[in-house]
Amino acid sequence: MMTGQEYIESLRKRKIKVYLKGKQIPAQELVDHPFIRGHVASAALTYDLAHDPVYENLMTTTSHLTGKKINRFTHIHQNVDDLLKKVKMLRMISQKTGTCYQRCVGFDAMNATYATTYEIDQKHGTQYHDRFKKFLEYIQKTDFMVSGAMTDPKGDRSLRPSQQADPDLFVHVVKKTDEGIVIRGAKAHATGMVNSHEMLIMPTISMKPEDAEYAVCCALPTDAPGVLHIFGRQTNDDRKMEGEIDQGNAKYGIVGGECLTVLNDVFVPWERVFMCGETEFAGMLVNRFASYHRQNYGGCKSGVSDIVIGATAAIADMGGYSKASHVKSKLNEMIHLTETLYACSIACSAEGYQLPCGSCFVNPLLANVGKHNVTRYIYEIDRIAQDLAGGFIATLPSESDLRDPEIGQYVTKYFQGVKGVATEDRLRVARLIENMTGGTALVESMHGAGSPQAQEVMYSKLANLENKKKMALRIAGVKVD
Ligand code: SF4
Ligand code: FE
Numbered sequence: 001m002m003t004g005q006e007y008i009e010s011l012r013k014r015k016i017k018v019y020l021k022g023k024q025i026p027a028q029e030l031v032d033h034p035f036i037r038g039h040v041a042s043a044a045l046t047y048d049l050a051h052d053p054v055y056e057n058l059m060t061t062t063s064h065l066t067g068k069k070i071n072r073f074t075h076i077h078q079n080v081d082d083l084l085k086k087v088k089m090l091r092m093i094s095q096k097t098g099t100c101y102q103r104c105v106g107f108d109a110m111n112a113t114y115a116t117t118y119e120i121d122q123k124h125g126t127q128y129h130d131r132f133k134k135f136l137e138y139i140q141k142t143d144f145m146v147s148g149a150m151t152d153p154k155g156d157r158s159l160r161p162s163q164q165a166d167p168d169l170f171v172h173v174v175k176k177t178d179e180g181i182v183i184r185g186a187k188a189h190a191t192g193m194v195n196s197h198e199m200l201i202m203p204t205i206s207m208k209p210e211d212a213e214y215a216v217c218c219a220l221p222t223d224a225p226g227v228l229h230i231f232g233r234q235t236n237d238d239r240k241m242e243g244e245i246d247q248g249n250a251k252y253g254i255v256g257g258e259c260l261t262v263l264n265d266v267f268v269p270w271e272r273v274f275m276c277g278e279t280e281f282a283g284m285l286v287n288r289f290a291s292y293h294r295q296n297y298g299g300c301k302s303g304v305s306d307i308v309i310g311a312t313a314a315i316a317d318m319g320g321y322s323k324a325s326h327v328k329s330k331l332n333e334m335i336h337l338t339e340t341l342y343a344c345s346i347a348c349s350a351e352g353y354q355l356p357c358g359s360c361f362v363n364p365l366l367a368n369v370g371k372h373n374v375t376r377y378i379y380e381i382d383r384i385a386q387d388l389a390g391g392f393i394a395t396l397p398s399e400s401d402l403r404d405p406e407i408g409q410y411v412t413k414y415f416q417g418v419k420g421v422a423t424e425d426r427l428r429v430a431r432l433i434e435n436m437t438g439g440t441a442l443v444e445s446m447h448g449a450g451s452p453q454a455q456e457v458m459y460s461k462l463a464n465l466e467n468k469k470k471m472a473l474r475i476a477g478v479k480v481d
Contacts, residue, residue, distance in 0.1 A: 094303025248435025
């Protein structure tokens with residue numbers, strides 16, 4: 001298993017092409033760029049914590065393929081205990097970063113692909129599962145970070161992949177040879193992509209037979225020839241070029257450092273192709289990935305909310321109003337919402353079950369309901385945080401003003417709170433609340449792991465409304481079949 005430092009050094013060896021604000025960033029400098037380094041730092045923690053005896057039980061496990069000790073982020077869940085440990089691990093890491101550490105996407109993509117390739121082979125007599133196992137063994141051995149790449153740009157949402165005016169709006173196979181396939185298209189919102197070693201490409205929706213060239217799942221290095229990444233902008237990102245205070249989160253980035261990954265006729269050898277044309281399995285892969293990823297959100301977001309609650313309580317202490325009864329009651333409401341999120345993730349894990357390949361899957365109904373709660377409760381938690389923190393989180397002068405030899409004294413004097421608390425500390429906490437409750441961070445809670453409508457579609461199907469009707473009619477004394 002790599003350490004955080006080894007992970008960072010290994011990223012420097014890539015020839016990755018990343019564009020940021022109109023410029024290509026030299027590959028070796030990428031991990032030190034102010035826009036990127038916070039995301040690298042939080043991902044690096046998933047490596048360092050695996051070597052910490054305190055967290056070993058959550059962070060590491062035994063590979064079912066090789067019997068060797070591995071980082072949990074490269075594991076295939078074998079049982080309910082694995083699923084529960086995943087959620088607990090995510091909450092624990094979020095409590096240390098206050099933000100996303102990106103490595104779950106590839107983790108979930110690998111679990112979904114592992115299970116789905118087994119079932120494709122059962123039906124079609126293909127060799128995808130064995131191929132995937134070899135790829136997985138490579139990832140477990142190298143401890144590489146894999147970015148899960150699912151979301152296509154999608155163009156006109158009313159049209160299927162094969163109906164789009166521009167055929168590249170969904171990733172598709174443009175050529176097949178004896179050696180492999182050539183793919184073209186792009187993947188959007190790719191979390192942690194620019195600081196990953198590999199990407200695992202998956203289809204983004206269920207497909208019909210006419211979409212065959214779009215039903216493709218494969219793995220390739222993030223610096224493969226023909227691949228380029230355009231890094232996304234975030235709220236207040238230019239502040240990262242300045243001091244630490246105005247960033248809010250002193251060390252780690254905001255959410256996952258997403259990008260648009262462009263695939264310009266990229267060659268993928270057959271040993272790394274795990275689906276190619278089996279359209280009837282695209283939906284299964286999407287749903288499994290989505291459920292595994294939605295399982296996470298009550299884990300990582302409850303940990304992030306722990307920080308928001310702590311920062312809100314601290315800012316109330318620093319302002320001298322933490323004893324007011326409405327403050328206590330609002331903090332309790334934040335706790336209630338946070339633990340409700342966590343409960344859903346624990347519940348969907350506790351109700352996990354074995355798939356035909358032998359790995360363990362979450363209860364998809366509860367996983368989807370849990371993520372749907374995130375799209376509402378995080379807004380409510382953050383709303384209360386902003387309510388209690390006060391308007392100064394939006395009107396504070398900059399760190400440069402605080403440090404200025406002439407006017408710094410006014411910032412220090414007029415932003416002081418209770419005696420004994422340094423103004424700078426109060427400003428740091430205020431900026432953390434600003435960072436965690438607004439802009440990019442909030443939108444991620446809405447759309448990360450899929451938009452609310454995507455969850456509604458899944459839980460409405462899984463809830464079996466017809467059965468509920470029958471149960472009610474029976475109790476009412478109405479005769480039913
Ligand atoms: Fe993991 Fe949460 Fe980040 Fe998704 S948002 S990658 S689940 S930490
Ligand atoms: Fe996400």
